[in-house]
Amino acid sequence: MASPEHEFVSKFLTLATLNQPVLPADYKKPLQQVNSLGVALPALKYKYHSKKTNRHNNDKGLKLVLKNIKPPKFTLEHVFSCNDTVRQVKELLISEGKAQQSSQLKLLLKGKVLHDSGILSELLENEATITVMISKLEAVQPQEEPTTTRKILQVPWKAIENTLAQEWDDPQQAALALERLQRGWNLTK
Structure with missing residues (x-):
């Protein structure tokens, strides 16, 4: 007995090959003549605010206030491009000497951790205060090299x-x- 998937594929291929193709395989339609993209998609079920997403198109930039609340406390203000990423904010903190590696830094906005690949325009604000958390630099323990020559003990x-x-x-x-x-x-x- 054939599975439903096998039956569907079989019927689809049979119907698709009943008639010869009307258009040649190398057919191309100029983009200006395309007036639809096929099946209409249903309306989105969430509210889409085009004003919020287009607000940063003027590329004035985003003013971020970076605050560390634990010692050593600091406040740093900087204007970033809307297309900059959270990683670039971390790189600024490293270049300012606030941390040595980006793995030490955790950036929070309203209590939520910002991921390195996040784009600043997703913050949907012209100004934002970001809390900076800096962890201690993890000491890299050198791996013990296998000793090829062991010290030979003289057993009494x-x-x-x-x-x-x-x-x-x-x-x-x-x-x-x-x-x-x-x-x-x-x-x-």
Whole structure:
């Protein structure tokens, strides 16, 4: 039994190939003659404010006040282009010496974190105060390099043998224990 998808594709291909194509494969229509783009789309279900989105087209720029509320406190004002990104704001803070890396910086607007790829014109304000949070620079721990030449330890086998001989009255048990210790030591090399 065929699946519904298979049945649909089969019927579609059958209907599509009943008649020869009317237009050649290399047919192009001049753009001036195009008066519709096919099926009309339904109206948007949310309110679209064209005035808000077109407000920044004059490219006066956005005045941002960057404030750090934790020590060392600072306030920095700068006018950015509407097309600048949040990453460019972070780069300004780095160039001003407020941080060393962009990973240290977190920018907040009305309590919401701004992502690096966000465009400033999305803020929908001519002026905005952005809270800057600076974390401590994470210390990069150097990875331990594998030592190719290990320092060879000289094990005092004679002293161990003497100690074992003093502890056990039977010299065969002392020799057997020393042999096991030496085998275990050699396995760890």
